[in-house]
Every structure is written in structure tokens, then in C-alpha cells.
Amino acid sequence: MLDSDLLHSSSLEIQELLESASNALLAVEDTTAGEQPDVDELFRALHTMKGLLGWCEAPALVQATHAAEDLVDACRAGELVLTTPMIDLIFETLDEVSRGAEVLLTGAAPGEEFTPRCADLTKRLRAQLGEEVPEVAAAAAEVTVWWFELLDEERREAFADEQEERGEPLWAGRYVPAAECFFSGEDPVATVRAVPGLCWFAVSPRSPWPDQEEVGAFDPYTCNLQFHFLTWGDPRDAWPGGPVSAEATLELHALTRDELLCTSGAWTEETVDRDVHMRRLLEAQLVVLSHAESWPGRVASVAVTLKRILHNADLPGRPEAIDEAATDAIEAGDGAPMVAVIRAMLNGRPVGLDEASDVAPDEAPHAPPPTEEAPSVIPITAAPSAASEPPQKLAPVPSASPRGSKAAPRSPSGGNGHSPVLKVEQARIDQLMDIVGELVVAKNSLPYLAERAEGEFQSRKMAREIKAQHAIINRIAEDLQNAVMRVRMVPMSNAFGRFPRMVRDIAHRLGKQARLVMQGEDTEADKNIVEGITDPLVHLIRNSLDHGLETPEVRLAAGKPAEGRILLKATHIDDQVVLEISDDGAGIDLEVVARKALAKEMITEAELQSMSEAQVMRLLFAPGFSTNSEVSELSGRGVGMDVVNTMVMRASGELEVDSVKGEGTTIRITLPLSMAVTQVLLIETANETFGVPLSVVRETVRVPPDEIHVIKHQEAMILRDRLLPLYRLRKVLGMEECAVEDDGAHPNAGEAVLVVEAGGQTFGLIVDRFHAGLDLIVKPMQGVMSSYPLYSGTALLGDGRVLLVLNIKELLHACHVPQDRRHPAPSRRAGGGRGLASVA
Template sequence: MDDLLQHFIVEARELVQQATDSLLALERESTIVAHLDSAFRAVHTLKGSVGLFDFAPMALALHAAEDLLGALKGAEARIDNDAIDILLECISQAERWVGAIEQTGQLPRDAGEEGYRLARALRSQLDEGSAQAAPIVPEADVGWINDLLSAGFDRIDLRAHNTGLIAIRYTPRADCFFAGDDPLALLRSVPDLVAVRMGNREPLPLAAEIDPFSCNLRIEALSCAGFDAVKTVFRFVPDQVAIHEVARRDTADPHGDGPHGSPVRDTSAVGATGSRTLRVDATRIDRLADLVGEMVVAKNSLAHLATSSGEGTDRNDLVQGILASQAVIERLVADMHRTVMDVRMMPMRDIFRRFPRAVRDTAGQLGKLIDFAMEGEDVEADKSVVEGLFEPLLHVLRNAIAHGAEPENIRLEAGKPTGTRIVLRARREGDRVIVEVSDDGRGVDPASIRQVALERGVAPRDRIERMSDAEAMELIFVPGFSTASEITDLSGRGVGMDAVRSAVERLGGQVGVQSVLGRGTTIRFSLPLTIVMTKVMAVRVGGETYGIPIDGVLETAFVPASRILPIQEAEAFVLRDRTLPLVRLANLLGILGNADPGRGSKVLIMSVGGERVGVAVDGFAERMDVLMRPMSGILAGTPGVMGTTLLGDGSVLMILDIPELIG
């Protein structure tokens, strides 16, 4: 992908987001001219950028959107929900097209038909008469292909061709002659035509009313040429043509799927995710460049020491020089680490801005009135953390709308505002970032949770009945648990809060839920600021050294043997008048420990599933910042191991996942 196209993709995403934000703001405050001006500027700039490339369908739709926004600015059209809806639909389609361009370098094959449909729908807001003059062909309307095949298939000898068929529907504009287009000349340019059917787009008027300068054709054809060869013929009229690839018929089986065994194949799928980009403040790059310069100086200083070491330099002077260089390099490495982390930091705004549209669409689909707000958009976290939060947050927001928001009449009876208040907020707490989704809806009913858990056999009845309300609410994180009574696009499919917890835990975070029946629910994510560098505590067990993420370590303690109590086949101990379960890391790893339990145990007090647990080890080592690498190859997915890192002596330190080992 060339640099110009890459720059276009980055800029296009920003303009799409600007247009979306402005349109949503315009929907809330239709009298604020600044919102309309901002949307118009974004669409106008994006249309101009698209014009630099051969993306005519995208330009056609954006041009129509620009015309509609211009009419809204000039009060020639009315700002209403229909206008906002079709404009947002156009912007969403533009975003999908940008994604396809990033992955394949070109628009999807159905872009011409989709661009024409959007343009007609947008212009229908300006001129209802013109909208009815030519009906819109829905994207899924491909029945004409089967009709064409049925009418002319017997005259097509596919055995002479190794490829499938390309179906073409060309509907020239009424004013195409004035644009210099010759529909029949274009048709003759299509290679390997095997069938043609021509008709009129509109019912034929009386002979006296026929306009000889208005084109009223609809041309349908089949070609055995390749898709790209056909597309090239119509490259200047992509808004007027629909091109579909039809799977080749098995001539030995005339009774396949669809008419004559020739189902239409969807060719709009795109490949895997393209390259990712990160926009960085220039001052941070300047700081990195300065640090690199200082590191070059430190390297030259070491080179000078290495050269002078063989020239009779006093040993003490040499040692002092090496120690001084080591101190400088350590400082520079620490500064480099902080600066690189700053480069990777991005504000929560980058994903928060994507949620107002999703909330609007979900609320509209469910018929709920939602008052959505966001706080802490300037809070920064590592790029991988911010990007990894989108899917779990989207799921939680949809849950808040689908399950938390009550109908308006029920809210009024309870003395609440008609619209359910949902707040997405982020804040910094020490070296962690807290992200919450709060609503003032119906809340989580522990009794209902217990009932569903019993019906689905999530846990034994006696255990469920002994659970506190807080423990019962934790059941929503059990795989497959759902309180939805029916399956919809949004809920009831058995993919619920367990997927949210798994996604957050992959980022090194934890998920908690707080709820008061009738007053609302808060889902809280606690995440590290960065998952590139990890603080670990090294511990010794059975002659080996392991790393444990320090985020989960609350404190360390030495527990005398007299305080360790056997409980059936397990152990517990008392710490500050509180009884905590004790597990021995050697037993979890299946190795023989070196510590003497009779003298007491060195214990890590850790938070596991919201509860405090003691983990006994043979000894403590140092704390360190490490660059953790996930397990790969045949070791990928090894239970209880988060990853590895290299120590200064070249040995490998395994970093353990204690909650998974205990679970």
C-alpha cells in the first residue's frame, strides 16, 4: 500500500468519527449551527480525499450526503430523524469501505450498487419526486440474475468455459447522453458476452410524451470474462451498474441449489485486519530522539573505556569509569522505557467516541429512551489496553440498555426520569485505570439470578442457597449464563459476561459488579496502564525461580506454623483476626518444595476472584520490571503460565497466573 493511500485511510477514519460525533450532537441539539457546520466540513473533506482515488461509488454517496447537509444548512431541508438516520447510514458505510480499502486496496464488489442506493436515499430527502421516479434496487435483490439464467441458460454452453458467470445489471441514468455515455457501446465492450436482455427502467409513456433525450434502458447481461475485466468496462459509471459473480454450474447436475444450480456467490467479504497505526505527539518523538542521542554518547564512552583498558590504565580508574557508564546507561534505559510507554499511551477518547452511535442504534432497536454520558475521556492507557476494551465495553453497554433500562412508564411510576441514565467513565488510580459503566435502571435481582442458576444447573442447589447476594451476582460471569428469555441479535445466545471477564483478564485486569435492586448497576473494570512492561515479584520454589505479577499481590507475610490450621484436606491461617485459605505453590506446580513447614511459611497474600488467599513459597526474591512475552508455539495455552521473560544472566523466568492455577 502506497504512502498516499495509507495517509488517506488514517485521515478518513478521523473524518468519519468527526462526522458521526457532529451528527449525533446535531440530533440532540438541532439548533446549534456549529454541529451542522462540523458535519458538513468533515463530509466535504472526506469527499475531496476520495476524489484522489478510483473510489467512485464512495464519492457518489458522499457527494449526495454533502448536498443534503448543504440543504440543511440553507434551510432547504428539515433536520429530522429520517435525515439524521440516512446520513449516519452513509457515514457508517463509508467507514466500512475504508476498512475494505485498508485490507484489499479497493472497494468491495457491491460498492457500486450500494453507493447508488445511498445516493438515491440521501437525495430523496431533498426531492421526494425524484426519489419515486426511479425505484431503488435493494442490495439483496438478486432475483433478476436467476430470472436471466432461467431465460437464457439453455443457450449458454458453460462446458467451453472453466470460469463461472458474471451477471451485469446496467441502469444508465436518464441524463447519461448529456454526460457523454453510450450505454450500447459500453455493452459491446464487455468481453465474452453469452446472454443479453434489454428492457425499460420505467413504464413506457404515451408516444407523444416520449423524451428522446432521456435514457429509459435497463440492460442485463451474462459474461464468461473475469470479474475485473467486466468491472474495468464500467469503471466510469460504477454508480449505475451492479456486478455479481455467479458460481459455475456443475453441468452434470442441473438440479443444484437455486435455478439451474447457479447460486449467487457473495464476493463482498474482505480479508484479515490490515496494519495498525498510532498517531503520536511530535514532542514525544523529539524526546525519544534526544534519548537516542544520549545513548550514543554513553556507547562511545564505553568504547573509549574498552580501548583504554589495554593501554596500562589504572584498574581503579577503569572500574570507576565502568560504574559511571553503567549508572548513565541505567538512567537512560529508565528514561527510554518511560518515553516509549508515553508514545504508546492513547486517550480513552479514541474508543469512547465510538460508543454514542452504538448506544443510539441499540436503544432505537429496543425502543428504549437512553440518556448517555461519558466522563474521563482524557484518561490515558497503553494502546493495547485501550483497543482491547472496545468489545467488552460494547457488550456491557448493550446489556445496560437491554437488561438495565426499564420502560418509561415503569420509571415514571418509580419517580425516575423517563430516560435511563447510562454513564461510561474512566479514571486513574495509581498505576491502574478504572473504567465503569453505570446505569440507574432496574438493577440486578439476586433472587432472579439464583433462580436462573438453579434452572440451568450452574451449581448445586445447597451451594446456591448459601450464597450471599454479592456471591449470587458473580454468577453472571459463569459461561453460558443468561437471563434473557428469548434469543435476539443482542442477547440470549449464551455469550455473555463470561466473555467480558475473559477479555479483560487477557489484558491483565479484573471485572467487578455492584448493584442495588431498583436503583441501578455498575460494572467496573480495573486494568493496568500498560501490558507491555509488567512488574513482577520473583519467588523461589523447589530450587527454581518464578515470577508473579505484582498487581495481584496485596502484601507478603511470614506465618508461624502455629497459625496454620488443617481444614480437612486443605489449610488455612489467621492473619489479623481473619481466616484465609492457604495454598502451597509447590503443590500447585506439582514439584517438591525446599521449605520446612514446621518453621512456618513465607506467604504472598493475593486477591483471587475478589477473595484474599495466601500462597506459600520457599522464599522471596527481588521485584522487577520485565518485558513479558506470551507463550507461543507448542507451549501456547499452557495453563497457569502467563508468559516468560529473559533475566540479566540469560535465564528464562516463567510468569505464573496464580488465579488460573488455583482455579
């Protein structure tokens, strides 16, 4: 049985190859006949993928991948031109391999469930080549492959040895009893146990067991079992209880020793010529060694394959010599020892360490550092290294053998084979980030201690010393926080990679022509942000394809090119990442949006009259809202845009929509680079302390009362020759009746105005006092407090108090809502006095 860790690493390599093949296939489709470099890249990816799948004991997937490889090879040779149906078939094959890679990630090999689908894919791919797949061979593969999946390698070898001693075939059987067998008095377990010569059997469900939610629909009187068994002798003439009923199924196959020891799991007439296939397999190992990705993993997989060939083909040599050669190759960063072993096996010479000196230096592939990235692993680069293209043949690198006259060049990491990239599980990075967050909260308590030392104990000297230590700890905490944040940063290409294929498939399904342009794939953000934005981007791009872009006929009639354009762009602005999704389609008709909202009774006619265009546009993101009258596979349920809005709000981001009817739509998402630590400015109003994210604060000013004017019942001020609307925070929060405690700090300074920007609008909030800015961990509102949209979250202060952080965008929206429809502020803490709004 294959090692689960090796299967896991192979799955990661297959996933990289799938991405490479998909990108190459899309590039081939973009040209009329396919550029040769793209076709070559596609062929190399499929060829390497096929070899890895063969090593992972996935014969059904190997068959389909091999057929796709032959199709691309015919294109390389100029015999065929890849058409859209052919490309669709290859994409289907890649999808099936992707599902197999997901199974490999669990440490298991793909099972029988892949056989029917892969057989159908193989048949259709071969049909494009003008070939036919014999139905008998396909049926035989379905019958015989199960025993390879259920029996480990050690048990298969034991049965092969026993079969050699007995001199008779071992029969592999699959028995599926009738669904109503219980009512005819049959006990299927007893039936299989009574099979003459039975030496092994296993029980499994013929169809998956129902989930816990569906258990009520399960019929316990219907047999859902199937039995796989091995027996000495043909059981058909002596089947327990007489002939098999017409409703039951019995499949039998006589296994030979070679089939039990076959490394592919499927047995056809072609595998009889072991010498030919052994040579092909050995030559394939040279190709595996020549690739740059994940060098140690490839050497290890080649070593396992070579030992199996050595054992199954009865070649002379010691298996230990292969392990020693693999160790030497990994430590030296040079493939010469492994190449020597392969050459010896190809030439029929005994496998030993002495053969390593027979390899010419230009035949040994050099080992580059690994580059694959697991979804749950974050690479930490210790030193920058130049990325190199994987060589197409064995690279001419000097041998690392001590007998060589010239020493091998040192690797970028120092020549000892160590990689400059350290891979760490994401959970460990998250744990480190949590500790940093606790440190941030802990160091925030020092200013309060300094204040107590001076106020309660009249020790100004101690207060100064505490503040000095706070400055030092604050600097160290910020450096540590920035270092951990850099580790968590990943490029947006991790989220963008899936969209070219998605745009192609949906456009074909809708009968539209679309081209996706991506910019800023190298823009980095926190891993959680990048992973969290993927689903919202899927909904937005699907909406652009379904609602935005017109059909080629409509576009041509409107004077547009037949092919629509979707732009996906990522940029950095200060400490935020901005994503833009724009299209040159029909745009958004606000009248249609308004009519739909009225029809769904989401707003009243009076409310519609007072709404601005931006407010009407916000209706698109309301739960259950859709402009489609019919529900389709892509849209119409009113869920997609709500998902987008929910994710952006949860990440403390902003969402803007700009659309021109007939010209197109642009949706802009602004997100923080990280959700770990947030800089917050503390303000005070009505004796309560609130927090405002510094990302929306533009400045703080003191305004004399005579400079505040009332224009059309709206307070405003002139700030640098610009009219700025003003809103009193206590009035917006419904706290007008609260008396204000005057501390006498600014007796003649005027009104404290906090200038903020949200939703593309700049306005001022009149508060009572400004306080310091802090780095805080803001947690989302939960429980009863989640019903207050004016607050984005809560944070713990250094003195143990809980701080409510305001949602400025919702606050601006509340400024235009009548007082009786606003969400009131949470009740103040009993006892009065200056403090924080209490959290229930």
C-alpha cells in the first residue's frame, strides 16, 4: 500500500500540473491554431500527470489522461487542429483528474467510482482520434480493478506466491445480491462465507449510505450491500444455494500472478509484454527526475517505482542500493546516483552503488528547490532565489560524485541541499497571530497604568518610566505584528486562477463571447482575505456574464465589438487592497431596479421618491433581490449579491457600484490588507466612548460655533473652500437626552469635528472629545448586538472595558433615515458617568 504522505505530496504536484495544463489549454484556444510553446506545455503537463497518476495506482485516470495526451500529441505533430469540442473533452478530463487529486489529498488512491466516467472520457477522446475502445476491455477493467484498490501490496504479493505454489488461478469475484433478497430468505453474508475455497472477502455499500438528515428515507429492508471476494477455484458451478438469481449480479475473473503484481491495477493484453512496458516506465523515471518541481518528492517516488520494478521483473540487484542512491541524490542535490541506477536496470546490469560512476555529468539533473504550495501550508522564504523554467531534458550539470574531477556548484541555499523556503502549516501561523493580538491588547494597558501611577499614587517619575517602556514594547509589538502579517500575505493570483476557465465555460453555455483581462495578480493580501473574496468574485463575474454582457448580435447592433470584455483588477491603496470588476455590457437600469423593489414590497413609493441613485443601487445587494424574472442555473435567486455584501461587511470593507446604462458596470471592493489588528481612534459623545477605524478618518478639527451654518435644515461648515455636511453623533445614535460632563479641557476650542469618508462621500461627525488611537482586535458583533448595523464590532481595551466600533458607512446611511426608523444605540451602563456603551 502506498504511503499516505507520498500520495498527499503527489496530489499537490498534480494540482500544479492541472493549473499549468488549464492555462496552456486556454492559451491554445485563444489562437487560431495554437502556438507551439503552449501546445508543448500542455503536452508536458499531461505526460507528467499521467506518470504521477500511474504511480498513485489510479488506472482509470491514467487511461483518460493518456487518451488526452495522445490527442494533444497529434496536434503537436500537425495531424490535427484542436477544436472547441476537443478542448471541452480535455477540460472534462482535467476536471476528473482534479477530483482524483482531492481523493489523493486524503491519503487514499482513487477508487472504483472513477472507472465508468473515465472509460466514457477515454472512448470519446479516442473517437476524436478516429480510434475505438473495445467494449470488452473496458468491461474487464471495471471487473478487475476493484481488487487492486481493496488489497494492499503485501497481501497481493502473498496471494501471488501462494498461487505459484498451488499452480491454479485465483478467482476475483464481485457479488451484488438482489435488493429484495431478505424477503426470499437469503442471508448474503452467509452465502459468500460458504463459497468453496474462499480465502478473503470484503463488504461495502453498493450506493452511499444516506446522511443523517436523510436517514428517515432509508429502507432497512432493502439490501444495499455488495461483496468482493477471492477464492481458489471457479465458484460458478458450486455457488451456495444454487444458481444466482436473475436479480443478483455475480462477476468473476481469474487472476494470474502477473496481474497480482501488476503496478497499474488494470489488466489488458498490452501489459503482457512486460519488457516493453518496463523500459517505458524506466524511461519515464528519467523524465520525472528532469523536472524542477519538488525535487525530494520526485526522487522518493522514483525510488519506490524502481524497487517495485526490481522486485516484479526479477531484475538482479539490491533494493537497498536504490534507497542509498536516492539518499545520495537528495543530499547532494544531484540526480546522478538515480540516473545510474536507471541506466543499469535498462541495460540489465546488477543494481549497486558502483554503477553511479558510469553516468556522464551531463546526464544528471540538478535538484532545484521545491516550489509547490499546499492550500494549508504557507511558504516562508528565507532568501530570494531566481525562479527558473523546468528543463525539457536532463540538464548538463557537473556530477556531485566524489570521484569527479570538479566539484558541483553550490546550491542557492549554500550547497547542502537545504531549501531557502520553509513550509509551515497555516494553523501555526494563525496561532502566532493570535499571540501577537494578545500582546497588542496587553501593551495597551500600560498607558492606563501610567495614568493611575500619576493620578492615584502621585508618582510622576514612575508614570514616565512606564510610558518609556510602553514605547519600547509598542515598537517591538509593531515589528512582530508586521513580520507575521508579511508571512500571511499571498498574491491575489491564488484567487484569480480559477476565473479564466469559468468565464470560458459560462460564456459558451450562454452563447456569448467574452474575454477576461486580469491585472494586479501579484498584489498581496492576507491569506484569509484572499480566500474569503473568492466566492464573492465568482458571483460578481457570473453576474457580469449573465446580466451585463450582451449576445454578439445585440452588441454588434449597438456598435460594440461582438466579444465582451470583463476586467478583474487588484491594486494597493495605502493599507487596503482594492478590487475592481468591470464590464462593457448593458449596464444597470435603475428604473428596472426600482420597479422590482416596489413589486417585492422592499420599499414604498414615498421612500423611492426620496432615495438617491446610490441608494437605489444599494437595493441590488438586499437579500432575495434579483432583476431576473426566471430562476436559472446562474442567477435569479437573489442570493449572489447578498453573499458579496455580507462578506465585504464582515471584513470591514466597502462596496461601491458605478454603472452607466448601455456602457457597462464597475463594482469596486475595498478591503483591509489584514483583519487581524485594526487601528482605531477613540472618540467620546454623550459620556460614552466609541471607536472609529482610522482607515476612514481624514482629519480632526475644532470649529468655532459661529462657523457652523444651517443650510436647508442641514448643519454644514466650510473646510478649505469646500462645503462639508455635519451630523451630530449623539443625535444619530439617539442619545440627545444624555447630559455631557465638561472636563474643562477645551473651554473655548469650539466643536470637535471628526472628518470621515465612506461610500465615496466626505462628511463631519460632531463629537464631544477626541482620545488616542489604538491598535485593537475588533471582533464582529454577535447575539443581540448583531441586529445593530451601526456598529461593526467590539474590542477589548487595556483597562478591561469593551469598546463599540462604529460602522461609518451605515452611520452615513442612518443620517438620511427618519429618527423613528433608526436602530437606537445600546442602553448605557447603569450608574451613569463617562464610560462605554454596554454590551448585553
